[in-house]
Amino acid sequence: MKRCLILSLWLCSLGAQAAADSLRIKQLQRCGELLGEGGQQWCLRAEGLGGGLPTVWLGGAKLPPASIEWQDDRLTLKLTHQARGSAPLWLEDGGGSSNPVWLTSQRSHVVAAASDEVAKNMDGLTTYVDLVSLLIEEKHDGLREARRIADKFGARVVGAIPPLNVYQLRLPVNDLEQRDAMILRMGSEVSVDAVIIEESAPERGEEGSGRDPGDIDQGEEWAANRFMDALYYYQRRIAASRIPVQPVRVGVIEREVDFDAPGFSDYRGGCNHAQTCLYARDGNRPSSHGTHVAGIIAAQDQGFLPGLGKQSPGFEVIVERNSDAGITANIAASVNLVEDGVRVLNWSWGIHRIGARDVKGERVDSLVRSGLAMSGYEELLEEFFLWLRAEHPDVVVVNSAGNGASWSGADEYRLPSSFITEQLLVVGGHQRSDNTVAVEDPQHVRKRHSSNIDMRVDVSAAACIHPVAGALAHCGTSYATPLVTATVAAMLSINPALTPQQLRMLLRRSALTLGTEQDFEAMDAEDLTAPILPSERGGQLNHPDLGRSARLDMQRALDLAVQSRERVR
Template identity: 60%
Template sequence: MTVNPFALPLIASLALALSSPVTASEAPLRIELFQRCGDLLGQQTQTFCLQVSGLDDATPQVTFAGTALAPERIEKQNGVLRITLDSDAQSGPLWLEQDQRQSNPVWASLRGSHVIAATENEIAENMDGVSSYVDLISLIIEEEYDGLEEARRLAEKYDAQVVGQIPPLNTYQLRLPAKDLDARDALVLRLGSELSVDAVVVEESNAEESIEADAVTPPEAHDQEWAANRFLDAVNFYQRRLPRDHDDVDTHPVRIGVIERNVDFDAPDFADYLGDCRMEATRTCVYAKDADAPDGHGTTVAGILAAAWNEGGNSGFLRGLDSVGPGFDVIVDRGSDAGITANIAASVNLVQDGAKVINWSWGIHRVGTTDINGDEVDSLIRSGIAMDGYEELLEEFFLWLRREHPDVVVVNSAGNASSFSGRDEYRLPSSFVTDQLFVVGGHERSGEDVAVEDVRYAIKRDASNIDMRVDITAAACVRGSTVDEAKQGEAHCGTSYSTPLVAGLIAAMMSIDPTLTPAQLRILLRRSAMPIGEEYDFEPTDADDLTAPIIPSERANDLNHPDIGLSARLDMYKALDLTVQSLERTPGT
């Protein structure tokens, strides 16, 4: 078997992780790492390397898309479990079974987009104090060229090697013969001047870094946060209005992609997702690598969508619809830890695998970004050269979406820097203006004793980014998952957690009417929204423009409606109600 030499650091780290003995018959079976390895550009077959805890010396049964893999497709090499799948097969869930134990299911995408991450020895700090990849860059090839052929030509010319790819975006990752950032930057300039190269993407990311940092200091009354968005009312409406024994409205399964690392399947919130989740056609399913603690970013984000109710801290919106739901797939994956480029590669795979909603609870700021008070933002920052490359890559992604997948929605967090979400030179990806990108800000409970519809019921969370590009705000604080069923989870706050509230709601709306376009979904969200903020006659000061203001057309053209000019707060119940109403008014249904 041919092994890509650049996959050897991954294999070595996996072997080290598997070297310590475990009592396998008692330990839970968990897939902790699931990643492309070997020849990443292979056309006929794809190889995946797995790091598995609780595995004994015997080869486990591997089930892919409901069928057990033949033994010759499974091997242990240097302590690493390697499986080989045919590239022309359909992507699907994969899990292991051994000694009556089942692992967490992961999603095996065979779409082929994957970029590799740098090791700690391949990262250096640049002049802006940001960690930057020394010898890995990506080329966006002009569309009239065969991307792989041209990338290989350029690699040969510059003594580099093609090591990763995102074919739908004509983007290919190269390992350069560079030992420091000066040598890399010189090669980047030369490659950028090639006629066939549209842009060069320089990756700035640590070997391990949280996609979006939490904003701390939650309000005292965070237990009531979701009431501001009528979370329970929405669940109750879906359960009452859309049971399967009613034949007036059919619901449809929806697949959601969540760009996060992993989920803790030892937490009670996720413990019943092991093995073949899809044995029950109508339930929510979660596919993800396993995390070693329940308080991670990915577990909390996924929990807002899919955590079991009354089990271990969180309660998932889509999980609450299981009694009547059509079957939601929640796929948690980001391919590798190769920063923003990996986020895009994983998003491309998920869209091609049928995901209609993509949750991006991440975002970055350019060095020099200032907040609403004029102070410089010092978190999640990237250099100018990196931001320029990311902007080009994101532009290619959204152009591809509009051309090939116009029905897909991406839901993005506005950010937690008290800055401006829509300034394209300083914030990505929320600054992109396209019907397919929804931007979500964060609010918190005000503490005032007023009705939920009242504008004073919630206030903007101080850390939330703002401005006209933000489509809507949602509750920023949530209880995280726990190891113990009876224990209440710690509070996590930030727009990262506002985002899956909106993503889950959009998935539920799509399940009711899969023909809704992104533009129509936005209209329904805004028409159903409750108010937040103060009225400024469409001329708010920069610090108070929380979202795009509610306009008369979003209030039945009532020029005197009290919501006009205010910002928009998510109303999950009303959005579902309007979705059913719009479906009933559609001729022929």
């Protein structure tokens, strides 16, 4: 009888632990009045809640129960102006803690269309019917002007990206014909620089095609970028040199992370800054795009930043999307993250314009948009990078080159990688070749068949991962990009004074090579990246690397970051 009682208590304990570990924050976004200057209202949906009101932590403080409304799996948080502040938020209930998410006090928030608020346009693309955004000329008071235009056309201002003078309007229209007529009239307003329309249902990730075998060896792929060598170097060199490394905050523009996936199960509650901390909404698929991208940076079992070990100064990785409002939401989230102190932004996304051609002359069908949408996105992205240069010149954006086997720098057909700015690093993808040669040999890897190419690509990195048992390999520039992001974050922890221009220079100087061609052809040549120049090899005109494409060398990049710090001592 006693044994049965003990067994029963043990089973109950296991059940309680399982219930406590099932607490997950699935959604968190601004709701109510988005344009108010006072308090904020946030709507949260969770799984695994018990029968009572959970404890809600914002940073190191508990939210008072009076500021929380609770119904089933949903909480409404009402934050006063005094209580506002960007910080991680998590729940505690039944002895367990949820995944932490990032709650921003910044002002940029846009609204996503519901399923009955979208339609198919002439190109067969999903587009928003009654939600558009206005980019107001900077000399105008954006909110006042947006409200004036809204009143004139019977619309309402429902969202905003104030630092960019962008305001989202809900139009009094029922179909695309009415919408297009109204945006033509709004676009003719003297104060309106551009009208931005959204062409996106929830987007698939920018992964490549599935033409690769399922037996990809991830360790071998990453060895081509000296992944483990870089970890070993950081752990030993930082300790030996006693460099006072600094914490770095990283932003990842993705929807969610599956906290049941290997490598994420221990990310619970607050961040003690001892090691890497991850803030994200919880997803249901370990094979999701966001889980893969965030995992390369921050998974505890194989992510680069946690692998830095006890020498790590503490990294905060914020996975954020703002809402499902397409490219506009990506930019709104990016603005908030930058204002919250992020130094490195990971953009594993991009779009092609309808009509783009790949290197074989075939039409690109990867993440295409119409010319009308592309023109608005181009204006929005241009405004973002102008703001970044003026207000946050130390921030660097790391962007995937794309998987259309096309040209990444074709500004009429590819965004955002085609932008020419020091604060944008563009990453192509390579894959392990069949050649049995040393890592240093250019033939150690081959160009990833679907990777976009040309002079605008700054560096390439391993594009293939094998994340979960039984799953096929995932390949694409989306997964090459976070390898560069993690490297840049580690470089900044060593020398926070490095500028985006210097980071690019060090990545290129430290790069390994790939490819056989040694030439300086026209911009439409099929080079994977911009060819390595004599200035990137110490002025040696006969150096064998010249003219070849640049391949990320994570260990050497960290070494140059250390040297850059030692030179200024």
